[in-house]
Amino acid sequence: EVQLVESGGGLVQTGRSLRLSCAASGFSFDRYGMHWVRQAPGKGLEWVAGISWNSGSMGYADSVMGRFIISRDNAKNSLYLQIRSLTVEDTAFYYCAKDIDYYRFVFQMWGPGTLVTVFS
Amino acid sequence: AIQLAQSPSSLSASVGDRVTITCRASQGIATGLAWYQQKPAKPPKLLIYDASSLEDGVPSRFSGSGSGTDFTLTISSLQPGDFATYFCQQFNKYPPVFGGGTKVDIK
Numbered sequence: 001e002v003q004l005v006e007s008g009g010g011l012v013q014t015g016r017s018l019r020l021s022c023a024a025s026g027f028s029f030d031r032y033g034m035h036w037v038r039q040a041p042g043k044g045l046e047w048v049a050g051i052s053w054n055s056g057s058m059g060y061a062d063s064v065m066g067r068f069i070i071s072r073d074n075a076k077n078s079l080y081l082q083i084r085s086l087t088v089e090d091t092a093f094y095y096c097a098k099d100i101d102y103y104r105f106v107f108q109m110w111g112p113g114t115l116v117t118v119f120s
Numbered sequence: 121a122i123q124l125a126q127s128p129s130s131l132s133a134s135v136g137d138r139v140t141i142t143c144r145a146s147q148g149i150a151t152g153l154a155w156y157q158q159k160p161a162k163p164p165k166l167l168i169y170d171a172s173s174l175e176d177g178v179p180s181r182f183s184g185s186g187s188g189t190d191f192t193l194t195i196s197s198l199q200p201g202d203f204a205t206y207f208c209q210q211f212n213k214y215p216p217v218f219g220g221g222t223k224v225d226i227k
Binding site for chain 2: 110
Protein backbone atom coordinates (compact mmCIF):
# COMPACT_ATOMS: atom_id res chain seq x y z
CA GLU A 1 0.00 0.00 0.00
CA VAL A 2 1.31 3.40 -1.00
CA GLN A 3 1.81 5.57 2.04
CA LEU A 4 3.10 9.10 2.50
CA VAL A 5 3.50 10.61 5.95
CA GLU A 6 4.55 14.19 6.51
CA SER A 7 6.17 15.55 9.65
CA GLY A 8 7.87 18.69 10.89
CA GLY A 9 4.98 21.12 11.02
CA GLY A 10 4.11 23.21 14.04
CA LEU A 11 3.79 26.67 15.48
CA VAL A 12 6.63 28.96 14.44
CA GLN A 13 7.39 32.65 14.60
CA THR A 14 7.74 34.82 11.51
CA GLY A 15 11.24 34.95 10.11
CA ARG A 16 12.21 31.52 11.44
CA SER A 17 12.98 28.39 9.45
CA LEU A 18 11.40 24.97 9.32
CA ARG A 19 12.14 21.64 7.67
CA LEU A 20 9.32 19.39 6.60
CA SER A 21 9.83 15.69 5.89
CA CYS A 22 7.80 13.09 4.05
CA ALA A 23 8.37 9.37 4.54
CA ALA A 24 7.27 7.25 1.60
CA SER A 25 6.54 3.54 1.46
CA GLY A 26 4.76 0.97 -0.66
CA PHE A 27 6.19 2.00 -4.03
CA SER A 28 9.49 2.46 -5.83
CA PHE A 29 10.22 5.95 -4.54
CA ASP A 30 13.17 6.48 -6.86
CA ARG A 31 11.00 6.13 -9.97
CA TYR A 32 8.60 9.00 -9.33
CA GLY A 33 8.60 12.73 -9.10
CA MET A 34 7.50 14.20 -5.80
CA HIS A 35 5.86 17.47 -4.83
CA TRP A 36 4.75 19.70 -2.01
CA VAL A 37 1.29 21.25 -2.26
CA ARG A 38 -0.12 23.55 0.39
CA GLN A 39 -3.57 24.63 1.45
CA ALA A 40 -4.32 27.49 3.78
CA PRO A 41 -7.17 26.57 6.17
CA GLY A 42 -10.47 26.82 4.31
CA LYS A 43 -8.78 27.84 1.06
CA GLY A 44 -7.71 26.32 -2.23
CA LEU A 45 -4.70 24.28 -3.28
CA GLU A 46 -1.32 25.73 -4.25
CA TRP A 47 1.58 23.74 -5.70
CA VAL A 48 4.75 25.04 -4.07
CA ALA A 49 7.60 22.78 -5.19
CA GLY A 50 8.44 19.68 -7.16
CA ILE A 51 11.43 17.45 -7.78
CA SER A 52 12.00 14.85 -10.46
CA TRP A 53 12.75 11.21 -9.73
CA ASN A 54 16.52 11.70 -9.82
CA SER A 55 16.66 15.29 -8.50
CA GLY A 56 17.70 16.43 -11.97
CA SER A 57 14.82 18.90 -12.16
CA MET A 58 13.33 21.04 -9.45
CA GLY A 59 10.71 23.74 -9.62
CA TYR A 60 9.10 26.28 -7.33
CA ALA A 61 6.06 28.49 -7.29
CA ASP A 62 6.90 32.17 -7.70
CA SER A 63 5.41 32.81 -4.25
CA VAL A 64 8.12 30.73 -2.54
CA MET A 65 11.08 31.05 -4.91
CA GLY A 66 14.28 31.77 -3.02
CA ARG A 67 12.84 30.78 0.39
CA PHE A 68 11.87 27.12 -0.13
CA ILE A 69 14.23 24.30 -1.06
CA ILE A 70 12.97 20.88 -2.04
CA SER A 71 15.19 17.81 -1.84
CA ARG A 72 14.94 14.07 -1.69
CA ASP A 73 16.95 11.09 -0.47
CA ASN A 74 16.08 8.05 -2.54
CA ALA A 75 18.10 5.78 -0.28
CA LYS A 76 15.85 6.79 2.61
CA ASN A 77 12.60 7.03 0.62
CA SER A 78 12.22 10.56 1.91
CA LEU A 79 11.24 13.97 0.61
CA TYR A 80 12.08 17.25 2.31
CA LEU A 81 11.09 20.90 2.19
CA GLN A 82 13.35 23.47 3.80
CA ILE A 83 11.49 26.71 4.46
CA ARG A 84 13.19 29.88 5.58
CA SER A 85 12.03 33.41 6.40
CA LEU A 86 8.54 32.22 7.23
CA THR A 87 5.66 34.69 6.91
CA VAL A 88 2.07 34.47 8.12
CA GLU A 89 1.10 33.83 4.49
CA ASP A 90 2.93 30.48 4.74
CA THR A 91 0.38 29.23 7.27
CA ALA A 92 -1.15 26.15 5.67
CA PHE A 93 -1.43 22.41 5.58
CA TYR A 94 1.55 21.11 3.62
CA TYR A 95 0.92 17.95 1.64
CA CYS A 96 3.52 15.64 0.18
CA ALA A 97 2.30 14.23 -3.13
CA LYS A 98 3.55 11.46 -5.41
CA ASP A 99 3.67 12.19 -9.11
CA ILE A 100 1.98 9.77 -11.48
CA ASP A 101 5.27 9.57 -13.43
CA TYR A 102 8.89 10.74 -13.37
CA TYR A 103 7.91 14.42 -13.28
CA ARG A 104 4.54 15.03 -14.86
CA PHE A 105 2.82 17.21 -12.26
CA VAL A 106 -0.15 14.89 -11.81
CA PHE A 107 -0.55 14.32 -8.08
CA GLN A 108 -1.52 10.69 -7.81
CA MET A 109 -1.24 10.08 -4.08
CA TRP A 110 -1.19 12.48 -1.14
CA GLY A 111 -0.13 12.28 2.48
CA PRO A 112 -2.45 13.43 5.28
CA GLY A 113 -0.57 16.71 5.56
CA THR A 114 1.28 18.60 8.26
CA LEU A 115 0.07 21.96 9.55
CA VAL A 116 2.43 24.91 9.65
CA THR A 117 1.16 27.88 11.64
CA VAL A 118 3.20 31.07 11.52
CA PHE A 119 2.64 33.81 14.10
CA SER A 120 4.10 37.29 14.38
CA ALA B 121 0.71 31.47 -15.35
CA ILE B 122 -2.40 29.81 -16.69
CA GLN B 123 -5.57 30.51 -14.73
CA LEU B 124 -8.38 28.02 -14.21
CA ALA B 125 -11.93 29.17 -13.60
CA GLN B 126 -14.23 26.58 -12.08
CA SER B 127 -17.98 26.88 -12.09
CA PRO B 128 -20.11 26.82 -10.17
CA SER B 129 -18.22 27.56 -6.95
CA SER B 130 -20.85 25.57 -5.08
CA LEU B 131 -23.94 23.56 -5.83
CA SER B 132 -26.60 21.66 -3.96
CA ALA B 133 -27.75 18.31 -5.27
CA SER B 134 -29.58 15.17 -4.21
CA VAL B 135 -28.48 11.55 -4.20
CA GLY B 136 -29.03 10.18 -7.69
CA ASP B 137 -28.63 13.54 -9.44
CA ARG B 138 -26.37 14.02 -12.42
CA VAL B 139 -23.81 16.68 -11.57
CA THR B 140 -21.60 18.63 -13.96
CA ILE B 141 -18.70 20.87 -13.00
CA THR B 142 -16.81 22.94 -15.54
CA CYS B 143 -13.25 24.21 -15.64
CA ARG B 144 -12.08 26.82 -18.13
CA ALA B 145 -8.41 27.51 -18.78
CA SER B 146 -7.11 30.98 -19.67
CA GLN B 147 -5.21 29.45 -22.61
CA GLY B 148 -5.14 26.11 -24.37
CA ILE B 149 -3.78 23.18 -22.37
CA ALA B 150 -4.61 20.29 -24.74
CA THR B 151 -5.75 17.47 -22.43
CA GLY B 152 -3.40 18.33 -19.59
CA LEU B 153 -6.07 18.51 -16.92
CA ALA B 154 -6.76 16.53 -13.75
CA TRP B 155 -9.66 16.44 -11.30
CA TYR B 156 -9.42 15.86 -7.56
CA GLN B 157 -11.98 15.22 -4.83
CA GLN B 158 -11.40 16.52 -1.31
CA LYS B 159 -13.45 15.74 1.76
CA PRO B 160 -13.24 17.78 4.97
CA ALA B 161 -10.01 17.26 6.93
CA LYS B 162 -8.68 14.90 4.26
CA PRO B 163 -6.10 15.30 1.49
CA PRO B 164 -7.25 15.50 -2.11
CA LYS B 165 -7.79 12.32 -4.10
CA LEU B 166 -7.00 12.02 -7.81
CA LEU B 167 -10.08 11.12 -9.86
CA ILE B 168 -9.28 11.92 -13.49
CA TYR B 169 -6.10 12.82 -15.41
CA ASP B 170 -5.39 13.59 -19.04
CA ALA B 171 -8.87 15.16 -19.04
CA SER B 172 -10.70 11.85 -19.34
CA SER B 173 -8.59 8.99 -17.93
CA LEU B 174 -10.11 7.46 -14.82
CA GLU B 175 -7.64 6.80 -12.03
CA ASP B 176 -7.51 3.19 -10.82
CA GLY B 177 -10.16 2.44 -8.20
CA VAL B 178 -12.34 5.46 -8.97
CA PRO B 179 -15.97 4.56 -9.64
CA SER B 180 -17.13 4.73 -13.25
CA ARG B 181 -19.88 7.23 -12.37
CA PHE B 182 -17.09 9.83 -12.53
CA SER B 183 -16.09 10.94 -16.01
CA GLY B 184 -14.15 13.78 -17.53
CA SER B 185 -14.18 15.38 -20.94
CA GLY B 186 -12.80 18.32 -22.87
CA SER B 187 -9.65 19.63 -24.45
CA GLY B 188 -8.09 22.99 -25.16
CA THR B 189 -9.71 25.43 -22.77
CA ASP B 190 -13.01 23.87 -21.70
CA PHE B 191 -13.35 20.82 -19.49
CA THR B 192 -16.10 19.01 -17.62
CA LEU B 193 -16.29 16.64 -14.69
CA THR B 194 -19.52 14.67 -14.58
CA ILE B 195 -20.90 12.51 -11.80
CA SER B 196 -23.62 10.43 -13.44
CA SER B 197 -25.53 9.52 -10.28
CA LEU B 198 -24.47 11.31 -7.12
CA GLN B 199 -23.82 9.01 -4.16
CA PRO B 200 -23.67 9.94 -0.44
CA GLY B 201 -19.86 9.70 -0.42
CA ASP B 202 -19.57 12.17 -3.30
CA PHE B 203 -20.46 15.23 -1.26
CA ALA B 204 -17.12 16.98 -1.27
CA THR B 205 -15.13 19.75 -2.91
CA TYR B 206 -13.76 19.17 -6.40
CA PHE B 207 -10.70 20.85 -7.87
CA CYS B 208 -9.39 20.91 -11.42
CA GLN B 209 -5.65 21.27 -12.07
CA GLN B 210 -3.69 21.88 -15.24
CA PHE B 211 -0.33 20.25 -15.82
CA ASN B 212 0.21 20.99 -19.49
CA LYS B 213 2.16 24.18 -18.87
CA TYR B 214 4.53 25.05 -16.04
CA PRO B 215 3.72 25.91 -13.28
CA PRO B 216 0.87 23.57 -12.36
CA VAL B 217 -2.21 25.46 -11.23
CA PHE B 218 -5.43 24.50 -9.47
CA GLY B 219 -8.90 25.86 -9.96
CA GLY B 220 -10.70 27.49 -7.08
CA GLY B 221 -12.86 24.48 -6.27
CA THR B 222 -16.52 23.48 -6.43
CA LYS B 223 -18.26 22.45 -3.24
CA VAL B 224 -21.01 19.89 -3.73
CA ASP B 225 -23.39 19.65 -0.81
CA ILE B 226 -26.68 18.04 0.00
CA LYS B 227 -29.85 19.72 -1.18
